[in-house]
Amino acid sequence: MSRQKLARLGLDLPLLPTSTVGSFPKTPELAAARTKYARKELTKPELEALEKKATEYWVRAQEEIGLDVLVDGEQYRGDMVAHFAEIMGGFRTGGLVRSYGNRYYHKPIIVGPVRWPGPMTVAWWRWTQSLTTKPVKGMLTGPYTIMDWSFNDHYPDRKSACLALAREIRKEVEALIEAGAKIIQIDEPAISVRQEELPFAIEALSLTVDGLPAYFITHACYGAFETIYPDMLELPVDNLDLAISNSALDLLKIFEKDPFTKDLSLGVLDVHSHKIETREEIRARIMRGLRVLPMERIWVDPDCGLKTRTVEESRAKLAAMVGVVRTLRAELPKTP
Amino acid sequence: MELTLTTAGSYPRIGDAPDLQRHRQAYGQRERGELSPAAFGEVEDEVTAVAIREQIEAGIELVTDGQIRWYDPYSHLARRLEGIEINGLLRLFDTNVYFRQPVVRGRVHRRGPILLPEYEFARSVSSRPIKPVLTGPYTLARGSILGGAYASVHALALAYADPLAQEVRDLAGAGATVIQVDEPAILRHPEDLNVLEEALAPLAAERGTSRLMLHTSFGDVTPLYRDLQAMPVDVLGLDFTYGPKLAMLIAETGSDKSLALGLIDARNTKLETREGVFPILDTVLPALKVGQAFLMPSCGLEFLPRDRARQKLETMKRLRDAYLGGRS
Numbered sequence: 001m002s003r004q005k006l007a008r009l010g011l012d013l014p015l016l017p018t019s020t021v022g023s024f025p026k027t028p029e030l031a032a033a034r035t036k037y038a039r040k041e042l043t044k045p046e047l048e049a050l051e052k053k054a055t056e057y058w059v060r061a062q063e064e065i066g067l068d069v070l071v072d073g074e075q076y077r078g079d080m081v082a083h084f085a086e087i088m089g090g091f092r093t094g095g096l097v098r099s100y101g102n103r104y105y106h107k108p109i110i111v112g113p114v115r116w117p118g119p120m121t122v123a124w125w126r127w128t129q130s131l132t133t134k135p136v137k138g139m140l141t142g143p144y145t146i147m148d149w150s151f152n153d154h155y156p157d158r159k160s161a162c163l164a165l166a167r168e169i170r171k172e173v174e175a176l177i178e179a180g181a182k183i184i185q186i187d188e189p190a191i192s193v194r195q196e197e198l199p200f201a202i203e204a205l206s207l208t209v210d211g212l213p214a215y216f217i218t219h220a221c222y223g224a225f226e227t228i229y230p231d232m233l234e235l236p237v238d239n240l241d242l243a244i245s246n247s248a249l250d251l252l253k254i255f256e257k258d259p260f261t262k263d264l265s266l267g268v269l270d271v272h273s274h275k276i277e278t279r280e281e282i283r284a285r286i287m288r289g290l291r292v293l294p295m296e297r298i299w300v301d302p303d304c305g306l307k308t309r310t311v312e313e314s315r316a317k318l319a320a321m322v323g324v325v326r327t328l329r330a331e332l333p334k335t336p
Numbered sequence: 337m338e339l340t341l342t343t344a345g346s347y348p349r350i351g352d353a354p355d356l357q358r359h360r361q362a363y364g365q366r367e368r369g370e371l372s373p374a375a376f377g378e379v380e381d382e383v384t385a386v387a388i389r390e391q392i393e394a395g396i397e398l399v400t401d402g403q404i405r406w407y408d409p410y411s412h413l414a415r416r417l418e419g420i421e422i423n424g425l426l427r428l429f430d431t432n433v434y435f436r437q438p439v440v441r442g443r444v445h446r447r448g449p450i451l452l453p454e455y456e457f458a459r460s461v462s463s464r465p466i467k468p469v470l471t472g473p474y475t476l477a478r479g480s481i482l483g484g485a486y487a488s489v490h491a492l493a494l495a496y497a498d499p500l501a502q503e504v505r506d507l508a509g510a511g512a513t514v515i516q517v518d519e520p521a522i523l524r525h526p527e528d529l530n531v532l533e534e535a536l537a538p539l540a541a542e543r544g545t546s547r548l549m550l551h552t553s554f555g556d557v558t559p560l561y562r563d564l565q566a567m568p569v570d571v572l573g574l575d576f577t578y579g580p581k582l583a584m585l586i587a588e589t590g591s592d593k594s595l596a597l598g599l600i601d602a603r604n605t606k607l608e609t610r611e612g613v614f615p616i617l618d619t620v621l622p623a624l625k626v627g628q629a630f631l632m633p634s635c636g637l638e639f640l641p642r643d644r645a646r647q648k649l650e651t652m653k654r655l656r657d658a659y660l661g662g663r664s
Contacts, residue, residue, distance in 0.1 A: 094605065095352045095641020100425060100434040101407065102363040104350065107641070109605055149432055151605035151640075193430035196556070272424075 002238045002263045003296050006215055009182045011135055015332075016286070016300050016325045017068040018318075019265070021219050021241065022080075022139050022185065023305030024061075024073035025314055030054040051076045052127070059131045061315060066322045069183060069299075070136045072128040074307070080141045080187060081149040082108055088168065089115030094151055109151040114164050116171040122179045135183055138176035142188035142218065143169055143208060144201040149190060159200045166204035170212075177214050184209075185217040186237070192220060195227045206236045217241055217265060221304045230258040241265035243303035255292045264293055267303030269317045274309070276316045282324040295332060300325050337621055338628045339656050340397050341649075342596065344551060344573065345469045345518065346636030347387040347402030348645050356642060359383045359404070380405050385461040390646055395653030398467050398514060401458035403636065408435035409471045409518065410479045413451075417499055419444040419484055426479070429520060429554035431603075431639065438476070440483040440492060446499035452506040459511070467549075468507045469516040473497040473535040474528065478521035489528065493535040501538035508546040516549040516573065523555035529563050540568035549573050549596055553635035558582045565592055575634040576616065577601045583619040590623045596630035600652045602637050605644045607651045610658065617659055631656050 006013060026034065033050045036042040058073035077083045085091040085108035094109040121138060129136040143165035147158060155161035169186075176184055186208065191201050209216050216237035225232070225242065232240070240262050268285040269277055289298050300321060306314040349359040362379040365371035371379075387402030406412040408428065414420045419442035425434040451468055458466045473496035477489045486492040500517075507515050517539060522532050540548060550564065551573030557564070558579040564572055573596040576582055586595070597620060599613050621629065631652060637645040 095643060096350060097641055098349065098638060099432065100436075102360055102367070104360065153604075153606045190432070193427075 002215065005238060009213065009215060011182055011215070013068055013135075015295055015329055016298055018322050018325050019067060019069035019137065019299060019301045020062070020071055020318065021267070021271075021302055021305045022071050022074055022137075022187065023077070023307035024058045024071075024075070025307050025309055025311050026075060027054040027057055027311060030075055048076075055124070055128060056131060059128060062318075063132060063134065065315065065318045066326070067318065068134065070128070070132055070134050071139060072124050072136065074139065074305070076124065079105060080189075081146050082106060084120065084141055084146060085150060087117055087120050089113070089117055090154065091150065107149065107151060110147075110154045110161055112154055114161075114168050116168040119175045119179075120172055122172075122175050125176060125181055126179050129180065136181070137217070138173075138181035138184040138214075140169060140172060140176075140184065140186045142186045142191070143204040144197075145188050145190040148193065158197065162200055162204045163207060166207035170208045173208060173212055173214070177212060182214055183217065184214045185219060185241070187219045188235075189219065189221050191218075191232070191235075192225055192228050198228050198231055202231075202234045202236070209236055215239070219265070219304075221267075226254060229254055233258075233261050237262070239263040239265055239299060241267065241299075241301065243267045260293060263297045263299060264289065265299040265301050268300055269302035269321055271302050271304045271306050271309060274313060276313065277320055279320060279324050279327075282321055283328070286324065286328060290332075337624075337660075339617075339621075339660060340628060340630045341395060341653055341656060342398035342467060342514075342630050342632045343391055343396055343400050343637065343649070344553070344598065344602065344633050344635050345400055345403050345516070346406070346638035347391065347400070347404070348638050348640065348642035349383055349387075349402075349404055351642035381457060381461075384458060388458060388462045388464075388466075391649060392462070392464050394646055394649035396649055397464060398630070399462060399464050400467050400469055400516075401454060403469065403638075405454060408433075410438055410476060411436040413471055413500075414438035414476060414480070416447065416450050417444055417496075418442070418447055420480075423481060429524075431554065433639070435479065438480040440480055440486055442484045444484070444486075444492075444495040444499065446502050449503070449506050450499075451503050452510060455507055455510060455512060465513055467514045467516055468512050469518065469551075470500060470503055472517040472519040472532075472550075473500050473539070474532045475519050475521035476500075477535075478525065490531045490534075493531050497535045497538045501542045504539045504546075504548070505542035505544070508542065508544040512546050514547050514549055514571065515543065516551050517569070518551045518553070520552050520554045523552055523557060523560065526560055526563075529560070533567055536568050547571055547594075549630075551596070553598065556582070558585055561585055562589060570594060571596055571630070573630075573632065574598055577603065577634045583616045587619045587623045590625060592625060594626040594628055594630070595620070595624060596632050598632050598634035600631075600633040600648050602633035602635045602645075602648065603639050605640060607647060608655060610655060613655050614659055 037047045054075040062070045090112040091108045092111045094107045096104040147162040152161045217239040218237045219241040221243040266289045366376040384404045391399040411422045421439045423437040423439045426437045474493045476496045477493035547570035549571035550569040553575040556578040571594040575598040
């Protein structure tokens with residue numbers, strides 16, 4: 001069903017399309033440059049030049065590995081919410097709060113009406129797409145997650161903050177589509193934290209994407225999916241990208257009970273492990289997905305962004321994944 | 337009506353100003369081996385003393401030690417129990433904060449007092465009474481990976497109850513008048529109310545003349561409110577930020593126990609106003625049968641930046657004083 005949509009959008013993807021969730025590790029050169037920039041030893045244009053160089057590195061790497069749908073690798077991003085909060089109107093950088101151990105971050109505060117400031121991701125998308133003939137995904141953080149990971153001093157409640165964000169992020173989606181993006185991923189990793197709020201999280205994503213001509217993917221990870229399934233199938237997107245390789249493999253058991261109605265991006269690499277998955281492990285994870293969904297509806301990717309891995313680990317993991325998928329493509333049509 | 341001001345547990349360790357980075361810097365130095373555990377302990381003492389002082393300056397009458405020494409609500413207690421190892425990170429309920437998950441390897445028992453030295457230090461630097469806070473046996477069990485001799489959350493909760501009861505005995509013996517037991521996990525597993533009750537019984541039996549405050553947060557307590565009235569505790573600490581109907585339910589059913597009203601949202605920076613807080617007090621307070629109630633933040637303050645945590649406490653005191661002043 002969604003393969004027809006992809007075809008209508010002019011996308012000719014092989015079976016079991018391979019992609020990644022968004023982030024790649026910063027290249028060592030860029031990591032050093034970011035430290036220098038923080039110490040004011042480097043200018044913004046100097047940093048940006050290195051961000052572009054690192055992005056180009058990752059585009060070439062994805063092509064060499066043989067991935068089908070590419071990403072820009074988020075070499076210019078720090079945090080997936082703060083990045084947008086810093087650009088959008090209505091936010092202020094908040095004080096430091098602890099995440100765990102000795103890790104702290106500046107949690108943004110909504111202090112006024114949130115406002116789309118003009119295209120936020122389009123220039124990066126356009127530039128990245130210019131480097132390759134493979135489709136590049138537009139990458140956004142969803143309204144529910146931006147709301148949940150920010151403080152709210154302005155709106156009367158969480159729902160109204162979320163819906164206001166949705167209306168503004170829609171403008172970014174429109175701008176990406178106008179620039180030529182055909183696949184847009186909207187990340188909602190916070191979506192499963194409050195079961196009772198799922199209805200307005202769905203309403204918000206509908207405000208963001210309804211009626212717009214693109215293939216939409218939503219990535220969610222590390223949540224208690226069993227508490228929001230099958231209701232989460234109401235999310236108005238074509239493809240749900242779920243962390244399957246880690247603990248959530250049992251999710252597929254849940255699908256046997258309530259059939260999964262969308263395309264599924266099967267996260268088959270554990271991004272929090274240094275270990276490179278064996279071909280047998282990856283194959284077993286994909287086969288498990290194929291037992292509950294037809295192969296036309298499955299995409300294959302890591303279970304989350306790869307930014308915490310090294311460049312070498314990321315490349316090795318992805319190469320193993322693509323190798324298995326290629327073998328399966330050759331084998332599977334022959335097996336009923 | 338007495339409305340005592342208290343906090344719910346944690347207090348931010350660092351702030352945004354350069355002179356408020358002490359704890360973070362020392363932590364980094366200790367991780368790199370540049371600071372001895374003893375020297376780091378002294379920094380924790382200093383930061384604890386400041387957290388207590390800030391609460392007192394803001395007008396809090398029953399303070400906590402800010403849980404400055406706690407890595408998280410689970411591993412701080414579990415790592416010092418026999419039979420437990422500490423595992424990787426897991427998201428803490430609906431927050432964007434992570435805790436280290438205990439893994440049960442053998443029989444769970446206490447090697448020695450865990451919170452007593454922390455309580456005694458806090459008391460030595462505080463002019464106001466200290467309320468020790470501990471994570472309850474049911475929540476600890478729910479957050480642990482089962483193993484050892486324990487095949488169910490039920491069995492493990494009872495196993496945790498024994499060392500925690502010894503903690504309660506130590507703290508009550510040292511003079512704590514109120515001891516808070518956090519059991520947020522029950523909100524997601526109402527089917528386990530009987531397990532909670534059974535696991536709290538040993539703690540209640542050791543409380544002596546101190547009062548146990550059962551605290552729940554990170555979810556709506558309204559559906560469980562009536563059942564919690566049956567728990568073997570003296571005070572119920574309630575997070576009002578999730579339950580729009582909680583105040584009305586209390587008004588309708590009353591309370592045999594003292595209540596700690598978590599009306600100040602410790603998860604969001606927006607400061608509370610009379611318009612938000614007074615109507616709830618008007619609804620709830622007349623229904624209470626016990627003379628003393630508490631006013632508190634909805635949960636620990638560590639979810640907020642330090643300056644805003646303090647402003648929340650100052651706001652809470654201002655609202656309490658205005659409310660009682662307007663009615664006396």
